[in-house]
Amino acid sequence: MYGRVRALVIKELLAVLRDKQSRIALVMPPILMLTIFAFAATLEVKNVDLAVLDQDGGQAAIELTQRFAGAPFFTNVFFLHGIEQIAPALENERAMAVVVFAEDFSRDVAAGRPARIQLLLDGRRSNTAQIVQGYASRIVERYTQDLADRYDLPGPPATLTARNWFNPNLDYLWYTVPNLIGLLSMAVGLLVTSLSVARERELGTYDQLLVTPLSAREILAGKTIPAMIMGLAEGFLITAVAIGCFGIPFMGSFPVLAASLFLFMLSVVGFGLFISSVCNTQQQAILGTFTFMIPAALLSGFATPIETMPEFLQIVSLANPLRHFLVAIRGILLKAMPFPMVLETIWPLAPIAAVTLTLAGWFFRRGIR
Incomplete structure (x- = not known):
């Protein structure tokens, strides 16, 4: 046999x-x-196109915009010149997200008042939109923490320190x-x-x-x-x-x-x-x-x-x-x-x-x- x-x-x-x-x-x-x-x-989100509508033009808005531009996952950051340009940018997929700074953003930051930032996302790609929202939230949170340290303001009541086991760099x-x-x-x-x-x-x-x-x-x-x-x-x-x-x-x-x-x-x-x-x-x-x-x-x-x-x-x-x-x-x-x-x-x-x-x-x- x-x-x-x-x-x-x-x-x-x-x-x-x-x-x-x-x-x-x-x-x-x-x-x-x-x-x-x-x-x-891959389900990673990289090379994101981000549009910025800066209605403020102050130092705080410029600094935060530079932080978005310096992030590794936002490779193309461009500016819009009016509210009417937001819809075409998202509809034509020129941008995955649009950051809108209110007119009084820098004044509110300097006065220690809550400052408004609006993030508009293309919801047709729901998973990508959620990930991009997380990226933007992380940048804003880090900026807020740096402001608190710079001006000796009360920081957040609790901080979260993340550590990734088995894949430390999230490769x-x-x-x-x-x-x-x-x-x-x-x-x-x-x-x-x-x-x-x-x-x-x-x-x-x-x-x-x-x-x-x-x-x-x-x-x-x-x-x-x-x-x-x-x-x-x-x-x-x-x-x-x-x-x-x-x-x-x-x-x-x-x-x-x-x-x-x-x-x-x-x-x-x-x-x-x-x-x-x-x-x-x-x-x-x-x-x-x-x-x-x-x-x-x-x-x-x-x-x-x-x-x-x-x-x-x-x-x-x-x-x-x-x-x-x-x-x-x-x-x-x-x-x-x-x-x-x-x-x-x-x-x-x-x-x-x-x-x-x-x-x-x-x-x-x-x-x-």
Whole structure:
């Protein structure tokens, strides 16, 4: 039995590795996607265009405007010359926000009275608007505190000191790239496995495979093992690029990472073989892969927190292997999560793999009959 399975495993690996296009497809697209997505798939708000309507013209308004211009996230600060220019600036997306200084702003600041500043935001991009509002509020709060220190005024009754664990500089790549390790490893694993049986059927070699002494279980094992080998190799390659090229810290243990990636790829291979076993052509398998990938990415917690989703979607996401692996990979890389804690996160991958591999085997045996 083991000899027959080994022969099929070698045959599957050679079928992929001897094909130049397959070799390139296994290495180049994931690295290219990692490079592009790491910088493009970001929820950071940078290079914000800010308009300023200064109806005051005093020292305080000028100083605060300079602080806005000096902030790293406001790269283009320009002035408006009348209230009638506010609406076109926002409507035409020339500016994400408009700061309006009232006519008596500097006099109120000099007299110690509450001074009025109005911030108008483009609410069509609600998430960006909230983040920009936070930026502006932080600048104004810092300016207020500096005024209190300069003129020996009573400061705020309490101050908040923030400290960011596991990502002190809030580098967004430290969040994006570990998530991309899971996304791209899943994409490669699904494509390799979903095309395996479908390719045999499309090329006409499926019937030849059935007349061999191999049983359905042995054929399924021969399809699973090469996919696991290539998927794990791809996952380690992407992880190495993330650490070596993007400077993502590796604080955890390599055996814990390997065990997590193995269990994750096993569950992914289960989904891939399930897709492949119900498809007759490679085109159908590719469509089935992307049909699964898009909901899996949306329900993984990468773009939006799972806690903010409706309750029924939170329940559905429990069957998504990517949801469990992303928590583990971020914990292993950034905060040296120990194996018992990782196991609490990834144990659902085992039943997911068992169910999908069982279904794939059932459909595969059904196709043989």
